[in-house]
Amino acid sequence: MTALRAQGLGKKYKRTWALTRCSLEIPAGHVTGLVGPNGAGKSTLLNLASGMLEPTTGAIEVCGGVPGSGPAQLAKVGYVAQNTPVYANLTVEEHLRLGAHLNPSWDAGLARRRVERIGLDPGKAAGKLSGGQRAQLALTLGIAKRPELLLLDEPVAALDPLARREFLKDLMESVAEHGLSVVMSSHLVADLERVCDHLVVLVEARVRLVGDVEDLLATHHRLTGPRRDVATMPSDQHVVSAEHTDRQTTVVVRTEGPILDPAWAVGGLSLEDLVLEYLSNPAEVRPALEVLR
Numbered sequence: 001m002t003a004l005r006a007q008g009l010g011k012k013y014k015r016t017w018a019l020t021r022c023s024l025e026i027p028a029g030h031v032t033g034l035v036g037p038n039g040a041g042k043s044t045l046l047n048l049a050s051g052m053l054e055p056t057t058g059a060i061e062v063c064g065g066v067p068g069s070g071p072a073q074l075a076k077v078g079y080v081a082q083n084t085p086v087y088a089n090l091t092v093e094e095h096l097r098l099g100a101h102l103n104p105s106w107d108a109g110l111a112r113r114r115v116e117r118i119g120l121d122p123g124k125a126a127g128k129l130s131g132g133q134r135a136q137l138a139l140t141l142g143i144a145k146r147p148e149l150l151l152l153d154e155p156v157a158a159l160d161p162l163a164r165r166e167f168l169k170d171l172m173e174s175v176a177e178h179g180l181s182v183v184m185s186s187h188l189v190a191d192l193e194r195v196c197d198h199l200v201v202l203v204e205a206r207v208r209l210v211g212d213v214e215d216l217l218a219t220h221h222r223l224t225g226p227r228r229d230v231a232t233m234p235s236d237q238h239v240v241s242a243e244h245t246d247r248q249t250t251v252v253v254r255t256e257g258p259i260l261d262p263a264w265a266v267g268g269l270s271l272e273d274l275v276l277e278y279l280s281n282p283a284e285v286r287p288a289l290e291v292l293r
């Protein structure tokens with residue numbers, strides 16, 4: 001099952017391509033982290049997936065349907081946008097009533113329990129909540145909607161560390177119990193490392209890397225050895241980055257095969273290291289593998 005499929009997807013704002021030639025598949029029932037520098041196109045991709053924006057080129061399919069194609073599609077997809085949209089004049093309680101009214105699969109018990117646990121005053125207007133409390137309210141609405149796919153644009157940025165941990169736990173529970181799919185953009189890679197099993201890295205409007213986190217970690221290696229020209233590396237080793245001193249070379253490579261050259265000391269990468277390698281090397285040093293599979 002595929003939660004999101006994009007083929008040649010692009011979005012142009014006047015003269016700026018915010019997203020271009022984006023082709024990827026995101027499996028259902030997983031948490032996918034969406035990372036990239038400011039302006040890379042993350043919100044644009046999430047807006048296209050939710051149906052808030054229409055593509056300029058290509059196609060996108062979400063939970064088997066076209067985003068924004070009608071009430072059935074809207075019911076399948078939950079979206080908490082970056083500015084955690086809530087209605088300033090409505091109280092917390094009124095938001096929950098609105099959620100129940102608008103969403104066929106609304107889980108009233110879950111919404112009430114979350115609001116109680118977070119300590120949100122049901123009678124308080126959303127406009128009088130703190131930024132973090134507003135984010136919590138918006139996230140509660142997103143989870144209680146019980147969508148098939150929940151799109152979250154930097155959901156935890158405004159939350160304190162404890163609230164962040166609890167929210168991510170709630171999210172994991174919904175994934176385990178209800179088969180929820182999540183696509184979540186964040187700059188907090190350590191959080192993503194805890195909850196994501198799939199990763200999409202966007203750089204300069206393009207998909208730079210996509211895959212299962214375990215596979216990505218198993219196929220990336222940091223090699224350190226005597227100085228050498230990366231052009232002499234085996235053809236199945238895709239060079240992500242290379243650094244040289246007078247005597248030594250350190251390269252990060254992606255390869256499906258073993259590293260056979262005994263001159264290299266081989267080390268692994270954490271997810272954070274991996275993401276940083278791709279963010280700080282936006283262009284391929286020497287592509288030998290098809291990176292986007």
Ligand SMILES: Nc1ncnc2c1ncn2[C@@H]1O[C@H](COP(=O)(O)OP(=O)(O)OP(=O)(O)O)[C@@H](O)[C@H]1O
Binds near residue numbers: 016036
């Ligand atoms: N409404 C708009 N009109 C014109 N350009 C836009 C608009 N929205 C986004 N852009 C441009 O599109 C590009 C991608 O923006 P987007 O918001 O998708 O990036 P992002 O990866 O979500 O960034 P951030 O991490 O800062 O939230 C940027 O160059 C941005 O300036």
